[in-house]
Amino acid sequence: MLNASLCEDFMVQKLGIEANKVSEIKRVLCRSYGTTMVGLLALGYNFDYDEYHNFIHRRMPYEILKPDHVLRDLLLSLPIRKVIFSNGDKIHVAEVLRKLELEDCFERVISFETLNPTNGSNTLIVCKPFKNAFEQAFRIANINPQKTIR
Template identity: 25%
Template sequence: MKPTWIFDLDDTLHHASVAVFPHINRMMTEFIMRHLGINEESATALRQHYWREYGATLKGLQRHHGITPQAFLQDTHPMAELEALLVWQAQTAALLRRLPGRKILLSNGPQHYVEGVLRKMRVRRHFAGVYGVERLDLQPKPHPQSFRTVLRREGLDPAHCIMVEDSLPNLKAAKRLGMRTVWLSRSARRPAYVDVRVRQLRELLRLGLH
């Protein structure tokens, strides 16, 4: 049986840390400054604290400040600006086409951003399902419920799924649910909950997992 590949988006399919993440972080900081009436230093510290505490800045803003998700997600992920900042490997589309099995995209980003990035990369057609944070009931990874939502809606058995991620907490959560795990990293170490570590996505074609 061919596996179902569940891919992360940011820093997995494209290099978000180069320019996209810094821009989103600036937009989040500005949003917090406007809506909470605090200075840049305090807003930056709060953004980082909520990201560490909840896995997503939005969760902290919802819980402690009553911020509505839609306004935050739209304001902080302006695709007209972010598209120009995208950096990805030209062979990504060919890799996804050649990789046997169904593909699902699972991201903590908002749906309009996830769809926009995939379209810009011209890889949207390779994914049978695409899940931004709204489709996860605003429950971001690594919360187990985010994975369970995808498994339930797609009718998937976790034992037949392979999670491809750059984030160790997300892989740890996927492994606990019974998935196989692939860590995209240049690190020399490999935690016990990581089945395979790859330096580049193209290595997926020769792993033998499928």
């Protein structure tokens, strides 16, 4: 996975973690903390959320994404509210939607910044896959989780 490789590059280039250890560290962090970024911060690595997202997402090959008109038609035909909930930052989500030509198919995007509006050093990060992240996303989007397709 490209995202995983870019995350490993961040760990080596920005945090100075030995290249031969990043794969195992990343696996443990994802299992224990839900995401590598949250795990790295919990271990005491100090970096800005935006720095992390910029390093990972701005290096992704968005040019390989092409408009998906079948998906677009399907999404627009569904008579339900559609909300995106992503651990990615809003710039990343917007770029993916733009490349796929799906920007107007969703009522709302709940991104990393929606649940984590500040970059305080002692702030607990809220993200998927944890229950509190889904609870907050449901509340923000005014969604009844009992009547939701996930």
